[in-house]
Amino acid sequence: MILSRRGALAAAAVLAAPSVLRAAPPVLKVANQRGGLRSLLEISGVARDLPYRIEWFEFPAAQPLLEALNANAIDVGSMGDLNFFSVFASGAPIKAISATRSDAASQAVVARPGANIADAGGLRGKKIAAARGGWTHYSLLRILEKAGLAATDVQIAWLLPADAALALRSGSVDAWSVWEPFTSLEILEFNATLVADARGLTPSASFLAAHDRPLAEKAPLLADLVQRVSAGWAWAQDHIPEYARSTAGLLRQPVPVLERAYRVNATRSIPIDAAALREWQEAVDKATAWGVIPKSIRVEQAVQALGSSPA
Template sequence: MSIAFPKLSCDRFTGLFAGLVLTIPILTSCTAQPTSTNANQTPATQTASANSTDNNQAEKVVRIGYVRWGLLPIVRQRGELEKKLAAQNIKVEWVGPFPAFAPVLEAVNAGEVDFTSGGDIPGISGLVGGTPVCVIAYQPPIPEAEAILVKSDSSIRSPQDLIGKKVAVNRGGWGEHLLLKVLAQANIPKEQVERVYLSPTDALPAVTQGHVDAWSVWEPNVSIAEVEHSLRPIASGEAASHYGVYMVQKDFLAKDAAVVKATLEAIQQEADWAVQNKASAAELFGKSTDLKPDTVKQLGQEQIVEQVKPLTAQVISGIQERADWMYSQKAVPKQIDIRQSVCPATPGLETYTSIQQ
């Protein structure tokens, strides 16, 4: 298996489980630019790669871009996906990890990623920006995996107390969307709260050192902030439930639909395993992201598990509502029709490309 690790370029932007323990650790503020190397193959993936060479047919390759949260870090750490796909003469190349979904979509634009998953809001931003992907599956919302956090000794106790304050968010992502929805529900004009656009790496020290007053963020940053820095929530993700989305590069789907089918089915099996083995999944996630034991313990206790599901008309409508709302709030520059961004009907992938009612 060829694994891609990021080179860090600090002049670019860095910045609840599609059935999993949802988590994204505090990362560098640099955007990840993937390059290929074979340095960190596990025994399982080395065996899978060796087995795949026994097949006389030309080996297929799928490049999976992933962020440090959700199901995919667990899948990579477990090493079973590589073996399953190697048996079908498919080699997995991991591209990442990335600090957030936006730079993964940049990698798709650069022709470096074929298959990926991330949040619906950054996915919408990518679609608005013309990223050549289509949506093929989703994960149900996990509102308990998001929160607006403040320091333990802060005078801020409710959204009303955010008036005149600074809140760190990721531009065009879950954090910004959650903040805007919380303000709207509290009838607070968004202009009365200053949004400060920061990556997770920069947002944590900014809030702990008092440069901003609050932080709108997702797991595992929520657990990291609460366990390791004593931050506390003033609002949860209930105000803005978010889907996860699985996306495929359009040309890759057209050329290698069988590889997409095999990859998606294998990942769904991994999601099913994570649902049945939540503690083990949390442990694997912790290993994949170097989280501290107490943080991993909290994530395991929450038992947040990602599921991979075919798209339905209701889900598409829900994502459309989010896209329309983001446009109305000027968080994205133009409107899009989500139905036009769903993967087209594809032989062999009818379960995922024929919309369920």
């Protein structure tokens, strides 16, 4: 039988189709927040020659990101430690697969000019903006505790960052429990005073976290991403001026603000080891007692480390 040219081409297409399908790269659905993972991977250059394709999903904050992760709408994303543990405690099928640590000085309480707050003890009776749950809620309570104060000794206004910044600058609140780069922005651009920071008071960790299903189905891809993110953070710490210039437009922040913030953060990858688990468990237990986390959890049940630990 002699095939026509058109028939031969059609037959070739049918035979080739399985090869084409096999050649299609696997996909990781990765969450991004502005100036976050995507910027880190692309600016540092560690996203070159990926053996898979990243499909990026943009989120304005950690909470909607965690909701999407819980629903398996994304495979993996990055968020702060207590935000993650709070959602895990609610029954979300997610695991922390790698960790970074920023210096706890990156979590601080700043006061508006003229508030006459010299130290944490001066917060008594003052109105303080904070975001409910997560880092700044917990670090504020720890800072107050260290100063011999309780939450009932101050007025806490639960506000998201954009509203908290406006409230501080307008004088509607006296102080703000916040994190970088907002701390550096208020100090450098709006003459805020650093009242206290959370050094020695909080783990100040962040996680890459994945839904259980892609963790079972895409573990090699996720492990590769973990290594690239770790390399990206190492690059960023060695190239702070370049990283600040490259992210200034995305974050809509002045370069000097970001340079200060990145130096204070000093973000680096850390192993998920026994010492880290103990530290996180202590923070989780305290946060649960204070109502920052809805119920007690065993931290080791919330982690499944992928990739090699940094040296």
